[in-house]
Amino acid sequence: MKIPITITVNGKKHQAEVEARTLLVYFLRENLRLTGTHVGCDTSGCGACTVLLNGKALKSCTMLAVQANGHEVTTIEGMSTNGTLHPIQDGFHQKHGLQCGFCTPGMVMTAADLLSKNANPTEDEIRHALEGNLCRCTGYHNIVASIQHAARAMNGASTTELPKSKVTTGELSMSE
Amino acid sequence: MTYIGKSVKRVEDKRFLTGKGKYTDDIVLPGMTHAYMVRSPHAHARILNVNTNKAEEHPGVIAVFTGKDVAEVNGVPCGWQVDFKNGDTMKEPPHKLLVADKARHMGDAVAMVIAEDYATAKDAAELVVVDYEPLPSVTNAVDALKSGAPSVHDEAPDNRCFDWELGTDKAVVDAAFEKAHHITTLEYKNQRLVPNAIEPRSAIGHYDDTNERYTLYTSSQNPHLIRLLLCAFVLGIPEHKVRVVSPDVGGGFGSKIFHYTEEALVIWASNQIKRPIKWTAERSESFLTDAHGRDHTTKAEMAFDADGNILALRAKTIANMGAYLSTFAPAVPTWLYGTLLQGLYTTPAVHVDVTAVFTHTTAVDAYRGAGRPEATYLLERLIDTAALEMKMDPVELRRKNFIPAFDGIEQEGYTTQVALQYDSGNYQRVLDRALEMVGYKNFRREQEKARQEGRLLGIGFSTYIEACGIAPSAVVGALGARAGLFESAHVRVHPTGKVSVYTGAHSHGQGHETTFAQVVADKFGIPLEDVILEHGDSDSVAFGMGTYGSRSLAVGGSAIVKSVEKVINKGTKIAAHMLEASEADIEFAEGKWSVKGTDKSVGFGDVSLTAYVPHNYPEGLEPGMDFSSFYDPANFTYPFGAHIAVVEIDKETGKTKLERFIAVDDVGNIINPMIVEGQIHGGVAQGVGQALFEGAIYDESGTLMNGSYMDYTMPRADDLPSFEVDNAVTPCPHNPLGVKGAGEAGCIGSTPAVVNAVMDALAPYGIHDVKMPTTSERVWNIIHANGNGV
Structure with missing residues (x-):
């Protein structure tokens, strides 16, 4: 029926x-x-x-x-309007928060819910909010960074870069 | 260089971020039907009868096929042959598309129901009545070798698929053990993992009888190889009439390399019913039918002299192949495992012995790292355990035994005891950097303080090497591969100077559309947006060997560079004509061909246009600007690195908290640091998953007990810390980009670092070994078993 x-x-x-x-x-x-x-x-x-x-x-x-x-x-x-990415979508783009893209829509929607309730989440709060969403590609590091980026863009949130992510791959710091 | 070495944001992101990615299950063809598989609930059972009458009568059902219907169709083949030590041929029982005689693992497919929609197919599948006679089963490879164990295949009554050895003369190795000052021994299981790409496998078969052409859409890492196997080995259909498309693919990690029965079934059946058929796995089917990884049972011993110099290594491994030989399965516990047992060390004598065994379980094949994580786990657990036993610092023990730095140009490559020649390496450097990042000296002081407070704080190390960028075709052919492992590339310069690049590599998260475009844009000196990358469609890409073994850039990227060079060389001829100069006086840089020492030049667009509007053109030169290349590498590439894990264990619960993870990897030259970093992160997370959480569990009846996301524990966001990543650069000396490969490194190095850290944390209890995954339950129990109740 x-x-x-x-x-x-x-x-x-x-x-x-x-x-x-x-x-x-x-x-x-x-x-x-x-x-x-x-x-x-x-x-x-x-x-x-x-x-x-x-x-x-x-x-x-x-x-x-x-x-x-x-x-x-x-x-x-x-989520996007007239071809312009929502700040959360843009955060994922800026911070390489996606690889294969399959979990990404769910991650973006979960992040939207989080940021609507908590404009300035800590790293722990973000990780806790994401525990219902599995990603097998990113190890979550850059997803967390993406959501922090979005929080800053949307709410002027004061969250800084991931405290431990002093990643210097781009600097090739060890090359001689 | 404008793009190479820069963290260029990914050009593929937008479609994924807006929900416009196109994965196989998103595709709808006109007249498409839906398939649902009837699968065995038994690990081992004789199939007495399959009654499909009721299912066929169910409204909306189009057809039901059983093993009898495909009895004349070949099964899916194995692509790698490893023969027995005594020269006997590898046991290679058929893997039929649907089983008619016996089910050999839980999830073995017995029938396929095709209906107008998915729900109807699933409903009707419940109406298929299969009369099973359950038989005794065996899921553990060690048990499968015991006399009287149930046989999986009549062709291999003792369940032996092959046995294999590699390395130094066994007598020399044994003699070294005889004179050892200390021997460290580990007996362990490197547990079975389920890859769990978040996109379930999916395939659409479409036979178009108007032109007798087939199209297969499939969530595959290597569409061309699937086409070859499908046409030449399974269905015997003409390859030029088959198009295979791997559209967006939601992660692979190895599990989507292989040719699966469902791919052949939807193609075969679409010819039977003359309509397209879609099959998409439910997650529970993925658990039962995607090839699993690891599952080694190993005894490993390392011999040391009194100063801690490694004298010898010997290892015996029993490798579980599962019920059928998956596409590359025999290569994983042999040529991708035994060959890595030199590690980073100067060990003068190494011997490995492997027995591959059939069991009533899902097939086991390559999963991220494939053999190399197992080798690294063996070596790095031995080293840290030896350090504990000999009361030496694990860092010092490594330093003492490292192969000295060599660049592969001035200094020769390093020839191992296990058949490889490392290309270039500087192992001390990555470890030094990782130690600096973790603050090692401070850490030991903190740890001492923590121990006095009764806290269980631990640090674990792993210094690894891997062999990737697979691989020279002639070499792998000699080792049993039934395929070449080159890559192809096609660079098409359009008349306006825009460029299409066609690669046989396949991106399922790796970001090729960005990285490869960076290479081409830089080489041509044109804007990135003027380059587009095409992949995954056998109609547009001439041929390809696909993406696995961290090979895309090292092999596929090198093929692209070859085509780029052909374009530049032809452009030089055209430019010389346009500039009325001799070819020898022309140089190409920054998108222009110039006459050396003058300001006369012509741009990339001008030359491209001239190639297609050849009015005033070099005599005898063909018009057009369109080049294909194939690149067959000279050697594997050998990335390496140092990983350090810091954990704290809660005594009350046994729970391990991964506090820090430091990864310093050397993957050769880097095109896009952002993407490399992302690959490392993801690999580390999967390696941590194996150390702390993951593992397939079969019960005594052969049922997979944790075949869902409610039961199989993968790392979630709150299980992991932010990673601390850095890198060194030792270029690969034998490919044009100097790149080594980054896709698997994180997964290869990380697991033993975490387990070593757990053991270091538990060292005050005298505990040196806990089964992996070191779950809270196991850790709590072992603490309490040793009478250390809290």
Whole structure:
């Protein structure tokens, strides 16, 4: 049996009929073809499907599309405006916070939730906020740096560079 | 140079950051159907009957295929042959696309259900009734060698796939042990890891019967190799009618190198049903079917004289191959492992003996580092353990035994006891820098103070070397590879001076679209945005060997440089004609061909245009500016480095906190430091994962017990510190960019550093060994088992 729903996604109202068992993530990916939201696991462990539901981060594999009826969803496709990257997206670009890009949309959405609640998070607070999102490429170091960069850009946050990241790869400090 | 050596921001970022990346599962073809695999819940079972009637009748189901349907189709082949010591041929049982006789590991595919949509296929898969007769199974390689162990394959009743040895004459090694002052012995398991790229594997097969062409979209690290294996070995279809595309790929770490049965199945079945078929793994399937890594059981011994000089090393390893031979599996515990057991040390006698074994488990193959992390773990655990036993400083013990610095130009490469010649190295330098960063002398004082306070603070070292940039084709051919390991590149200069570069390497996070463009833009003296990199599509890229073994820049980048040089040489001919000068008087720099000693010059764009509008043109010269090259390296490259971990263990819980991680790596010349640094970070995180958290666990019935993200522990953001990374540069002497490779270094060096740090922390208890991963539970138990209850 199909159930009619109305969900506002990235500011645009969508009406559709879905099976009751359709997860929100599949509604976004398959019905709306918003494939930036990814599926990385089947146990809500990886966070690649994270979106914002009414502004709060949510793993879209944990919710049925019918449960999102009448609510507002923001996906990674809704973060930039007129081709200009959101400061969080730009932070990931500036600080090399992504490699293969698969976990990235979920990381950006989780970061958006964090920075909406805490404009000036410490390194520990950022790491704690990211514990629901797995990344296998970056070792998280540059994701943390990216979010700090975004916090500074968005909120004038005073977070400094990662205290221990005196990385000097670029200086080739040891070469003779 | 404008770009080389600069941390240029990645050009590929924007599509990933805006949700516009295109991974295989994002692709929808007209008329596409969906496949779901029926997999064995048993590790070992005879298949008595497969009843597909109900599934076939289910609304929306298009077809159900079983092992009987593909009985005449070849299985997926193994790409590397390692024969027994006595000359007998490696045991190579077939790996059929769907099994008809027996399931040999949990997750072995029995049937494929194809339906109009994914949910229907999954529903119908539950209606396939498989009549299994469960059989005894064996998952541990040591047990599999015991007499009476269940056989995985009739072709190898004793489960031996091959045995192998390498190194100094065994008698010489044993004699060195006889006269040793001290022998350090470790017996351990380098546990099985699950690679866990966050993008699950996915494949779309499309047979187009109007032109009898096939297209395979697949989440692969090497689309051309998949095409070759698929066409020539599995399906026997004409290679020129098959296009393989690896679009954006969400991480690989080795697990997406191999040719998997599902790739062949979707292509084969799409010809049966004449419609495209998509298959995407669920994470639980990834755990069961992506090739795993490591799984070595090893006894290693190192002999020392009274001064701490290493006299000899001997090692015996039993390597678990899993139920089937994956594409490169035989190379991993042999030529990628035994050859690295010289390490950074002048050890005069080294011998390694390996037995490769079939078990009722998922296939094991290359996972980030592939053999080299296992070799490094062996050596570096031995060194730190020996230092503890001999009451020497682990740093001093290393210094004493390091191979002296050599550049490979003035000083010859270093020939090891285990078949390699290192290209260039300066091992002391990276260790010195890492010690400076950690503040070693201070640390020991802090540690003393901490110990007095009853705190468990530890430091661990790892100084590693690896062999990457694989590899000379003739060499690997002699070692059993059934493929060449060159790389191809095609540089197409357009009439307006814009450049398309086609590489056979494949980027799945490494940032090739930026790094390779930096190289080309610099060499041509043109803006970075005038260069675009194409990869991953066999229709546009002539050939390629793909990305693994940290080879993309060292091998693929060198092929690009060759094509770039061909462009410049042809440009010189055109420019000489345009400038009415002799070729010998023309020089190329900063995007211009100039007549030496004059201000007469023509630019890159002018020459490009002239090549395509050849009105006034050198006689006999072909128009156009378009060059392909193949580069086959002269040797492996040998990155090295020093990693230091600092941990503190909570006595109450056994939990290890990684306080600091210092990595000083030498990966040769660097094109983009930002990207290299990112590669090191990611590699270190995976290595730390093995040390502290990860490991596949099979129960006695052969069930993978931790096959999900709820059960298999990978490092999360709050498990790791910020890393402290630096580097040295010892250029590779034998490739044009002087680069060595950075993709695996972090993962190769880090694991033993962390485990050594845990042991150093536990040293006050006299504990020298804890099984890896050194989980809180294990550490707590071993502290308490020794009567040190808190």
